[in-house]
Amino acid sequence: MKKTMLILAALMALLVLTLTAPTQAQEPEDTLTVACTVNEDWCIVMTEAFEEETGIETSFVRRSSGETLAALIAGADDPEFSVWFGGPSDTYIAAIEEDILEPYISPNAADIPDDKKDADGYWTGIYIGALGFCSNAEILADLGLEPPTSWAELLDPALEDNILVAHPATSGTSFTAFWANVLRFATDMEAEEAGSGFHEDGEPTDAAVDMGFEFYKEMDSNVLQYTRSGSAPARLVGSGEAAVGIVFNHDCVQQIFQTFGENLVATFPSEGTGFEVGAVAVVKGGPEPVNARAWVDWVLTPEAQRIGPFDANNFQLPTNPNAEVHPLAVALEEVNLVDYDAVIAGGNRSAISTRFDEEIAVTPEE
Numbered sequence: 386m387k388k389t390m391l392i393l394a395a396l397m398a399l400l401v402l403t404l405t406a407p408t409q410a411q412e413p414e415d416t417l418t419v420a421c422t423v424n425e426d427w428c429i430v431m432t433e434a435f436e437e438e439t440g441i442e443t444s445f446v447r448r449s450s451g452e453t454l455a456a457l458i459a460g461a462d463d464p465e466f467s468v469w470f471g472g473p474s475d476t477y478i479a480a481i482e483e484d485i486l487e488p489y490i491s492p493n494a495a496d497i498p499d500d501k502k503d504a505d506g507y508w509t510g511i512y513i514g515a516l517g518f519c520s521n522a523e524i525l526a527d528l529g530l531e532p533p534t535s536w537a538e539l540l541d542p543a544l545e546d547n548i549l550v551a552h553p554a555t556s557g558t559s560f561t562a563f564w565a566n567v568l569r570f571a572t573d574m575e576a577e578e579a580g581s582g583f584h585e586d587g588e589p590t591d592a593a594v595d596m597g598f599e600f601y602k603e604m605d606s607n608v609l610q611y612t613r614s615g616s617a618p619a620r621l622v623g624s625g626e627a628a629v630g631i632v633f634n635h636d637c638v639q640q641i642f643q644t645f646g647e648n649l650v651a652t653f654p655s656e657g658t659g660f661e662v663g664a665v666a667v668v669k670g671g672p673e674p675v676n677a678r679a680w681v682d683w684v685l686t687p688e689a690q691r692i693g694p695f696d697a698n699n700f701q702l703p704t705n706p707n708a709e710v711h712p713l714a715v716a717l718e719e720v721n722l723v724d725y726d727a728v729i730a731g732g733n734r735s736a737i738s739t740r741f742d743e744e745i746a747v748t749p750e751e
Contacts, residue, residue, distance in 0.1 A: 417676040418465060419445040420453050420668070422472035422557070424616055424639070427697040431470070434692055435683060441676050449614045450476040450557030451738070457485045457668060467671030468680045470511070473557035473661035475564075477508040478731025480666070487667040489678055493685035501662050501704045508664040511684050512693065512701035515660045515715050515722065516561055517653040519619045519637030524628040532650040533629060536566060536600070544607040547628035549618035551611060554738035554748040557661065558615025562631050563737060564730045565659030567597035568723040572657070588729055594737075601745055611746050623649050633661065634715045635700040642713065643698055657723040663701065 417435070421428035425447045432443040446465075448456060450472030457466065457480065469477070469486075480486050481503075490506035501510030520532035528543050539548060551559035571593035574582030582593050609627045612618060618630025619637045623645035630637070637651040665684050667677045683689050690703035694711035702714045742748055 414673040414676050415442060417441050417443045417673050417680060418467055418671075419443065419680065420457065420466040420469045421445040421447045422450045422453050422470065422476075423447075423663070423693065424636075424697070424699055427693045427699045428470075430692055430697045431684070431689070434689070434696075435680060438683070439676075439679060441679070443680075445470075449551070449555050451553070451555035451560070452613065454480055454483075458483050461485050461670070464668050464671045466668050467673035467677035469664075469666045469668055470680070470684065471663050471665070473561055473727070474503075474508055474510060474664040475560065475661075475727040475731035475734060476557045477503075477664045477666055478728055479734045481507050482732070485669050487669040487671070487674070489667045489681060491678070491682045491685055493682050496707060497685060497704050498706070508666040509681065509685060510662040510704040511665050511690065512663040512703060513660065513717070514633040514635050514663065514701045515653065515717060515720050516558070516565060516658045517632070517634040517637065517651055517720075519622050519630040519632050519640070520650045520652065521622050521625060521628050522648050522650050524625065528628060530628070532652045534652050534655050536569070536654045536656055539604050539607060539629065539631075540600075541607075544628060546607065546609045548604065548607045548631070549610055549612060549621055549627045549629070550608060550631040551613065551615040551617065552746065552748050553734075553741050555613040556615035558633055558636075559611075559631070560730070560734055560737065561633075561659040561661055561725075563597060563601065563741070564733070565657065565723050565725065566600055567593050568659070568725065569657045570596040570600070572723065586729075587726055594733075598740065598744060601741075605745055608746075611749055613749050613751065619649075620644075638700050638713050638715075639698050642700075653720050655721060657721045659725050660717070660720075660722050662704065662727065 428445045428447050432445050436443040454476050486507045488506040494509050518533050553560040553563050567589050571582035571589040616636040619632045619640045622630040623640045641649045665681050687705050687708035690705050690708040693699040700711050700713045
């Protein structure tokens with residue numbers, strides 16, 4: 386009996402040591418590799434600031450959100466990245482379905498409103514942006530047109546080969562634009578014929594999706610190019626490549642502020658437009674899990690959310706209500722926003738992208 390008790394005591398001691406001993410995953414790593422989906426200048430200042438504050442050597446690879454999603458899926462068995470920063474949350478929701486994200490609820494997530502984060506911690510919102518138009522006033526004047534303030538104006542034959550927009554397979558910006566049009570058609574159908582635009586769960590009906598595709602097919606003759614990056618049309622319109630770009634407002638405002646001045650004009654569609662909650666998430670199986678969580682903790686703070694607008698001229702709205710708002714950031718209360726459900730949108734991303742390839746334009750090559 387005494388011998389048995391001694392054995393049990395020894396086993397209990399071993400169990401305690403096992404449970405309390407630090408594992409390799411709990412040891413801080415020396416580096417952090419970020420999949421970065423915001424503009425490159427923002428990626429640079431964020432990684433530099435994090436490295437300076439923590440001493441962790443931090444690097445990034447910049448891609449659009451669709452490209453990042455594809456890269457993370459392709460590398461799921463041996464991830465290159467530990468954390469994903471930026472891009473619309475519906476892309477992260479698509480990533481949840483691919484099982485490539487690791488849930489993590491940061492202590493700092495308590496400051497972020499519930500509608501701007503995933504309840505299970507798969508992603509947390511870091512900024513907000515509204516979709517709109519970015520127009521070259523000089524080119525439009527030559528065409529006898531004013532900067533557009535409605536989706537319908539993009540169908541004007543005078544704009545032939547004068548619209549730039551990204552492809553929804555590679556760009557979260559462009560997917561947001563497409564889905565916003567589906568939602569406005571569904572809302573119109575709902576108003577005209579009760580129950581015809583949405584299913585009971587809020588999912589747009591097939592008829593509403595078809596109307597979205599019909600609109601883009603009609604607009605296609607006015608599209609000069611489908612870019613891979615959602616922010617590229619603002620820069621290209623500013624340099625005179627086309628008259629109108631479909632972009633997030635902050636990308637247009639950045640180009641106005643930094644380069645092109647008042648020759649660029651930012652407007653919003655009166656029928657309603659989409660918006661994004663840009664997100665951050667830990668990559669499942671990433672090589673630096675401890676530092677990935679440290680990054681998430683940091684980017685949710687008011688100090689870190691100030692960096693993009695004030696140090697890199699990326700004028701998104703912060704999700705942390707305690708963060709300073711840049712005066713050039715969009716005032717959402719002045720924009721007609723559609724009821725954009727990111728969960729439903731994210732669940733449709735793959736199907737929409739495939740159909741877009743088949744019916745409108747193939748995904749542009751790198």
